[in-house]
Amino acid sequence: MSNWIEIAALNDIPQLGSRVVKTDTMKIAVFRNSNDEVFAIKDECPHKQGPLSEGIVHGTSVTCPLHNWKIDLKSGEAMGPDEGCTNVFPVKVEDGKVYLDL
């Protein structure tokens, strides 16, 4: 069963940037790309748990600020020759509001 929670207005997230949502157990990074698509993944790089929310966003991927791993925002998977995966959360935008399904 889905449990959509409103987290922010779309414009609260900078284009090609991110915001962090803190839950009781973890941090979730919510990204917005140049096409205003929104993605939500666990804020932990599969490599050494770097904060992906602090990375540079391009296309539909983010580059981890610690060791430059590139993570696909749609699947949470590491790209290129690197291997690893972080959790992905359903997210949607309606009427300029961003909703996260936890």
Add this chain to the structure above:
Amino acid sequence: MKQKLVLIGNGMAGIRAIEELLKYEADLYDITVIGSEPHPNYNRIMLSPVLAGEKKIDDIILNSYEWYKENSIELITGDTVTKINRLNKSVETEAGKIFEYDRLLVATGSMPFIIPVPGADKQGVIGFRDIQDVDTMIDYSNKHKKAIVIGGGLLGLEAANGLMKQGMDVTTVHLMDSLLERQLDTTSSAMLKTSLEERGMKFLMEAQTAEILGDDKVSGVKFADGSTIDTSLVVMAVGIRPNIALAQSAGLYCERGIVVNDTMQTYDPSIYSVGECVQHRNNCYGLVAPLFDQAKVAANHLAQVGIARYEGSITSTKLKVTGIDLFSAGEFSEEEGDDILIMQDAKEGVYKKLVVKDDIIKGAVMYGDTMDGTWYFQLMREKTNIADFRKTILFGQHDLGDTGHGDETRVMSLSDDAEICGCNGVCKGDIVNAITTKGLFTLEEVQAHTKASSSCGSCTGLVEALLASTVGEGYDDTPSVKPLCGCTIHSHDQIINAIKDHKLKSMQAVREFLEWKTPDGCAACRPALNYYLLARWPEDYQDDAQSRFINERAHGNIQKDGTYSVVPRMFGGLVKPNELRAIADVCDKFEVPEMKVTGGQRIDMFGIKKEDLPAMWKDLSDAGFVSGHAYGKAMRTVKTCAGKTWCRFGTQNSTRLGVKLEDLTWGSYMQHKFKLAVSGCPRNCAEATIKDFGVVCVDSGYELHVGGNGGIKVRVTDFLCKVDTEEEVIEYCGAFTQKYREEAHYLERTAPWVERVGLTSIKEAVVEDTEQRKELYERFKVSQKIFQVDPWKARADGEASHEFTPLKIA
């Protein structure tokens, strides 16, 4: 309906072109690949290690059958195209199959040249070209004892070495009086011969083959002087010929090879050609790097992008015989007017020779210690003027600064478990293994797969040397124009110039003008473009926070646990009691877990949570501190010694000058971090001669030093000039800084920049040309008007608050 693309030749050049094409346009064509050999594409240059028993066939497969399937490529192996019908655009194979095409790519490669002597058609006479030849050689080595290799070139020596490793008694026959005469001069050639003889190889020099003896099978070789040698196997390795028979029969214009233009197109506009079968601007290439350059260009045109041009390649050579370090590139036999630089140590087995004309390297030959081969090759390709360091150039690049690897310059003699990359703990064996099993050809690929040389970069030379030794001939070390990143084909210099010349003032404008491949760039090019734009157009360009690395966005240094460190600026390293008290109070209030004094004479506070940063900055700001920019590609610190106020040796007021220099330069963004120091006397307690800009005070004035570095590569500064007054120091400092800011590549510190462009050109602008110096200084001051603002105070006052505030679940 999709167009049809047929590739004739399932080899390295053709498949590389397909790979490049798929990167551009995965769905443009239905692709069919037809190859004569019964294998998927393999790494032909790795046949020598296979023959020597150091690798297996499976290790050298580049594209598995699955790769073809995954990319929906129809693969026909073990069948040969016998006819190209250009009128109805189809090809016909030996097995009678017919394939239609819209575009045809001919990559038929080359054939070994078999000397047309009597008996050359006997069983046991082979070339050294493909897996079948290797199988034959290994088979012979199991049943027979003696082998002859005809040809003392690269291929011949590798074949002879391999057969010897398989236990055969090998004699190498060479027509000329020295081995590898096209790659080596007589001295290095003699050194090579001695060392191969020590391993048990026999040579017959200046011998012309007259006849192959035997019935159906080879039994011996007879030479022009009448002498004979018994053998069961003859390997002909005297050269290759472009395989043009098919193209010729189709009426395509051929000379030595299939003639193509700069877009790799043949005389038939529907037919392209790449690889060893091609003749381009009168050159045929047999090395892998040029073929890959060609493949890129052909793919660009097949994908209908249509902007790339192939303009020929300069190549370098390494011999792939384990344990022998040999490198050669360019012209190595001198002509009139050339200067010859030689270093020779027979006992150590080291020989280096550079052929130089007008201070530009024309060629290099190295034996024994080839560590710097890639560096010389780069200097040669980039036509770098070596006047500033030609006195020491033969001692290698490490003489310009220690790479941190001491004497480890002979990479091939290192053991497999020797650590190459100290940052990421990558050993030689890991790297060599990745290069061979994953089919890597460039430094970038090795970095991506192994992480070696991807952090601090100090082992790049070692990794390049390993790549050169493993891949051998002509690996791709520095493409003639090295693109900034995968998003563009343009180099740093081309981008810097385009921004300036065409007045491009936004990132979007740059990407459109220079035809970026990606809509919003990547983590490599965005920070670079953002910097180039703000350095060139400080008054017009709007800084883009999302294109800055997190440190410069959050104005703190991100630590491994995601917390930040905070370093307030202390001008010239001077500090007052009330300031220290304020820092102590801040540390108590925010429960800072650790403090330390930095190498640049500042105080660092660790373990700060991101949410706490603005509040902490407010307290620091109220106490009079501004950001120390210890996190940025920016002016960091001016380190000073006590100076003549206190020190009995001091000649000038070094602390006052340090404060003035920091007042001038703080807040300035750079390509990389930038450090200054002022020492009050030549004892140099502030270590000014390993800074980007250092001042050493003397009784009669101020010595200015530039391009030093105390980090990855320790490099002592170059002496720029001496001036008389503090005002002059300020002006020269501003001018030098601005020259660097405008011209160096992003992430290039002053040390490599000074080495790359040469001190002479910097002196010309900053010292000799008064007008230019004043202009540079003025431009620096204009930039400082915009950028010399405290980012901490701005954020303490609420700017970019979203950066520091997590979202709350409603």
